[in-house]
Amino acid sequence: MASGAVFPFGGLESADLIVDAAYAGGEAGTAADDALARLLPVGNQGGFRPSGSPRSGTVKLAALYTSGTEVDWPDVLDTRTGVFTYFGDNRHPGRELHQTQRGGNLLLREAFALSHGSSDDRRKVPPFLLFHKAIPGRSVAFNGLLVPGAASLTSDEDLVAIWRSTRGQRFQNYRAQFTVLDVGRVPRAWIADVLAGRGYESEHCPAAWRAWVDGRAFIPLAAPATAAVRAKDQQVPRDLVGRAILAEIREHFRGREHSFESVAVELWRLVAPATGRCDVTRPSRDGGRDAIGEYMVGPKSDPIILDFALEAKCYSPETTVGVRDVARLISRIRHREFGVFVTTSYFAAQAYTEVRTDRHPIALICGQDIVDALKSHGYADVASVRAWLDRISPTT
Secondary structure, three states: OOOOOEEOHHHHHHOOEEOOOEEOOOOOOOHHHOHHHHHOOOOOOOOEEEEOOOOOOOOOEEEEEEOOOOOOOOOEEEOOOOEEEEEOOOOOOOOOOOOOOOOHHHHHHHHHHHHOOOHHHHHOOOOEEEEEEOOOOOOEEEEEEEEEOOOOOOOOOOEEEEEEEEOOEEEEEEEEEEEEEOOOEEOHHHHHHHHOOOOOOOOOOOHHHHHHHHHOOOOEOOOOOOOOOOOHHHHOOOOHHHHHHHHHHHHHOOOOHHHHHHHHHHHHHHHOOOEEEEEEOOHHHOOOOOEEEEEEEOOOOOOEEEEEEEEEEOOOOOOEEOHHHHHHHHHHOOOOEEEEEEEOOEEOHHHHHHHHHOOOOEEEEOHHHHHHHHHHOOOOOHHHHHHHHHHHOOOO
């Protein structure tokens, strides 16, 4: 279950929605056990669950449900910023972007278009309510009230149609980014008013929702992490696909591990797109750095250039990056530079702690980060990663 309160199945029709609370499913062993369908009039299947029809423009509210098991389409909630990344429902070849069975992508297109309009347009955007799978059975947990977009994103960035391929067939899907509003409790009375078509006028309307409608003001539910040091199980993939991707990278560089340096640079570019020039250094003249580069901050017309040094280690899953490895990079960072350490393995607790405690400007990119970066750019299986590696760093 979730870490908060647990609401029994029998009373879900009248329950408020509380962030991090769990809502228990039934015990009949049928689809009627679905907790989300008992909470809201949205049906008991699918990731998109609107109350109303996207095709006729009658959606009053929409539940977004994520199971957390779609490795090819990883929905991600960044609790530090309150930004939630969600993938649309065109996940297989053979259909046009907006012609999905439930109309989820059509709903995304309309909601994000309205979100960039006037306040009257934003009144037409249905509240999106985010849930994720909980246990046991068909229980769910509530993550928060969503609005399309984020303060840091433009209209060209918050909803993007991306290309993917399966068995040689290409197709498009949406990558949508929402903001979780700073609303700890969504009252049942407001849900009733929303369904009745008077959500904005309701006396129960959350202040953060009204502020977004009035002036597109984003008030996120941001919760910075208290622990700056990630444990081993947070740094290495637990799913089979993620582990296989890292194994493919290691196998690609077996016997020529130093060649991983150029790929580490490209992996860093996936994580940090504002990276500019970056040169892999020759082993005999690297000064303890595998690559040196520039990172651009500020407007593109007049950026500030920050220099960085990059270290790369193509390690096996049993080999940790220890204090000595990290200290080598720290000692080579010059004044006003920062460091980047990329490894296919993970950082030992002592090394990680020393970097964070002493506030060294080092970005630590571990195996899980590599897998996440590749998946977010469309390289979600071993075959696509292999093709990417052959293009970036051919074996011959």
